[in-house]
Structure formats: structure tokens, C-alpha cells
Amino acid sequence: MSRVRAGRAQGATYVELFFDLVFVYAITQLTSLVLHDLTWGAVAKAVLLFWLVWWAWTQFTWTLNLADTEHVWVRLPTLIATAVAFFLAQSVPDAFGDAGAWFAVSYVVVRLIGLGVQAWVIGSDQLDSLLRWASLSFVGIGLVLIGGLVTPETRVWFWLGALLADLVSAVRAGRGVWVLEAGHFAERHGLIVIIALGESLIAAGVASSDVERGLMFAVTTGGAVIATCALWWTYFGTLQPRLEGRLAEQTDATRGAFARDVFSF
Numbered sequence: 540m541s542r543v544r545a546g547r548a549q550g551a552t553y554v555e556l557f558f559d560l561v562f563v564y565a566i567t568q569l570t571s572l573v574l575h576d577l578t579w580g581a582v583a584k585a586v587l588l589f590w591l592v593w594w595a596w597t598q599f600t601w602t603l604n605l606a607d608t609e610h611v612w613v614r615l616p617t618l619i620a621t622a623v624a625f626f627l628a629q630s631v632p633d634a635f636g637d638a639g640a641w642f643a644v645s646y647v648v649v650r651l652i653g654l655g656v657q658a659w660v661i662g663s664d665q666l667d668s669l670l671r672w673a674s675l676s677f678v679g680i681g682l683v684l685i686g687g688l689v690t691p692e693t694r695v696w697f698w699l700g701a702l703l704a705d706l707v708s709a710v711r712a713g714r715g716v717w718v719l720e721a722g723h724f725a726e727r728h729g730l731i732v733i734i735a736l737g738e739s740l741i742a743a744g745v746a747s748s749d750v751e752r753g754l755m756f757a758v759t760t761g762g763a764v765i766a767t768c769a770l771w772w773t774y775f776g777t778l779q780p781r782l783e784g785r786l787a788e789q790t791d792a793t794r795g796a797f798a799r800d801v802f803s804f
Contacts, residue, residue, distance in 0.1 A: 543660055544606060544660050544662070545605055545606060545607040545608075548720055549607075549723055550726060554608055555599075555603060555617070555730075556730060557621055558624070559734055561621050561624045561628060562592065563734045564628045564738075565592045566589065568629075568632055569592070571631070572585040591701065594679075595624070595627070595650055597802070598653040598657075599620070601657065601717075603660075604724050605662075606656065613656065617656070619652060624645065624649050626641060626645045627641075627645035630642040635694060635695065639687040643686060644684070644687065646680075646683050646687075647684050650676070651680070657669065658673070664718065665718060667715055668712050668715030668795065671712045672708055672709070672712030674708070676708045678701075678704040679700075679704035682700045683697070712795070712799075713795050713799040716791050717794055717795030719795070719798055721789075725782060725786060725802075733771070733775070740767055747760050782802070786798060786801070
């Protein structure tokens with residue numbers, strides 16, 4: 540067993556939370572794509588970019604699940620990936636424009652770091668599953684890189700191909716054995732949700748700071764707060780504990796497919 544693999548069940552650590560913060564920043568950046576262009580085309584591009592950002596993040600929920608995140612050689616690549624992801628986040632608003640190469644290269648580096656750490660941490664009992672996952676993952680990674688280097692008009696097709704390759708690779712890999720710590724896996728997803736909800740409130744607060752106080756201000760701001768609280772209750776008051784419980788009930792042979800379908804997909 541790798542020496543960077545955790546010897547006991549662990550909760551989410553500070554380095555994982557730090558990593559999540561950058562990706563929530565990337566997710567909030569997606570709103571800029573539709574802010575001044577509320578069309579179906581712009582929405583489709585935002586959804587495609589969201590998938591790529593999400594897929595880079597969710598890979599690390601698998602990578603770090605069994606890793607000893609207090610180990611320096613796990614922390615260091617995670618921090619490097621965090622730094623690179625910041626450039627990814629900054630390039631999101633113009634990813635289909637002049638910043639395509641910045642987005643693509645940042646994405647590729649983050650994905651490769653994730654795969655490298657995952658290969659180091661994973662046990663021999665999951666090696667076949669990892670090979671199935673990595674083989675087609677490189678196809679998606681390559682398509683993202685090519686897409687970042689071609690013209691903006693054709694970029695969307697390469698990145699759509701990457702999305703499809705990601706789906707196929709995950710479906711193939713889910714058929715194998717995956718050892719996952721259910722509590723840690725569910726907690727990571729809970730953290731990304733609660734950070735995103737908090738950032739949504741911050742964005743609403745900043746947007747309304749210059750608005751004249753009155754009835755419309757109270758209705759719209761209050762509506763934003765109520766909607767965010769309702770989303771919190773839906774996930775943490777209903778779904779999250781049930782999903783974690785169901786994940787814990789799975790065997791190693793079925794846990795990978797369940798985690799893929801319910802959490803990653």
C-alpha cells in the first residue's frame with residue numbers, strides 16, 4: 540500500500556477546502572458568459588464549461604478520498620493544482636475567446652496532477668479500474684488541449700467531444716472495484732455545495748449594494764436569500780444524509796458506479 544494512503548478514515552482537510560474555494564470561484568465566473576448574452580447558445584457554452592470545471596474538481600474527490608492529505612507529497616501537488624486552477628478560473632469568462640489556450644492548458648495540468656496523485660495513492664485492487672478510467676481520460680484531456688489551440692468557432696466541438704469522452708471513461712471505470720470512504724466522499728461534495736451557496740449570497744449582496752432601498756430591494760434581496768436557504772435545506776436537510784448512507788451501504792464492487800452516478804454525474 541502506498542505510504543501516502545491514509546491509514547484510517549478521515550474528514551475533509553484544510554488543503555481540500557482551499558482547493559474547493561478556487562473551483563467555486565471558477566463556477567461563479569460562469570455567470571459572466573450569460574450576463575450580457577442571455578441566449579441559448581451562451582447558456583449551452585456555460586453548461587459545457589461548467590462540465591469541464593466540475594470534472595476537474597470531481598476528479599480530486601476521488602483522488603484524495605483515500606490519500607493522507609496531511610502528507611507533504613499529497614499537499615504539495617494539491618496546492619500546485621490549486622494555483623493552476625486559479626488561472627483556469629480567471630480564464631473562464633473568455634474561454635471561448637482569446638483565453639481559450641489559458642483555460643485549456645490550466646485544465647490539462649490540473650487533470651494530469653489529479654491522475655498522477657490518484658495512481659500513486661490507489662491500491663493494486665483498484666488498478667484495473669484506474670487503467671480503464673485513465674485510458675479514455677487522456678482522450679478527453681487531449682481534446683480540451685486541442686480545442687484551446689484552434690479557432691473559437693471550432694473550439695466548442697472539441698470540448699463537446701471531451702465531455703463525451705469523459706462520460707464514456709467514467710462509465711467504463713465504474714464497472715470495476717473502487718474503495719471509497721463514504722463519509723469523506725459525501726463531505727467533499729457537501730463542502731462544494733455550501734461554499735457555492737455562500738458565494739451566491741455574497742454575489743447577491745454585492746449586486747444589491749448600490750440599489751436604492753425600497754420595496755423592490757426588499758423583495759428581490761429577500762427572494763435571493765430565501766431561495767438560497769431553500770437550496771441549502773433541500774440538499775443538507777434531505778438529500779445529503781440519505782446519499783451518504785446509501786453510499787456507505789454499497790460494496791467495493793458497486794460503490795464506484797453508485798458514487799459516479801449519484802455524486803459525479
